[in-house]
Amino acid sequence: MAPIGFSDSQLDHVTAAAQQIPPFQRGRFLRRIVNLLRGKSFGDAEVHRAAQAAAQEVRRNRPGRARGCVFPKAPTRRQAGRSPGAVSDEIRDGRKPQDRHGGRP
Numbered sequence: 036m037a038p039i040g041f042s043d044s045q046l047d048h049v050t051a052a053a054q055q056i057p058p059f060q061r062g063r064f065l066r067r068i069v070n071l072l073r074g075k076s077f078g079d080a081e082v083h084r085a086a087q088a089a090a091q092e093v094r095r096n097r098p099g100r101a102r103g104c105v106f107p108k109a110p111t112r113r114q115a116g117r118s119p120g121a122v123s124d125e126i127r128d129g130r131k132p133q134d135r136h137g138g139r140p
Contacts, residue, residue, distance in 0.1 A: 039069055
């Protein structure tokens, strides 16, 4: 990728937009700006628009997510009920009757 040159004010636009991006994604952000500006003559306004567009695109399309996916999939929920462990009806300590009649002691 061929380098491109920025004026001080253009670099200020890029730096301001880069502050919105997590550090680990800034390389991708900068490559996107270069791709948007490559082969064109550009001024401050074009650099500002390219930096804002690249920042928005990088924030929207995070790594690990499918393109266009807004929310991650919800985790599968377990059915309400008892755990698959021992069933309390089958475990008796011998001192309590299985069917109680009457109130609690």
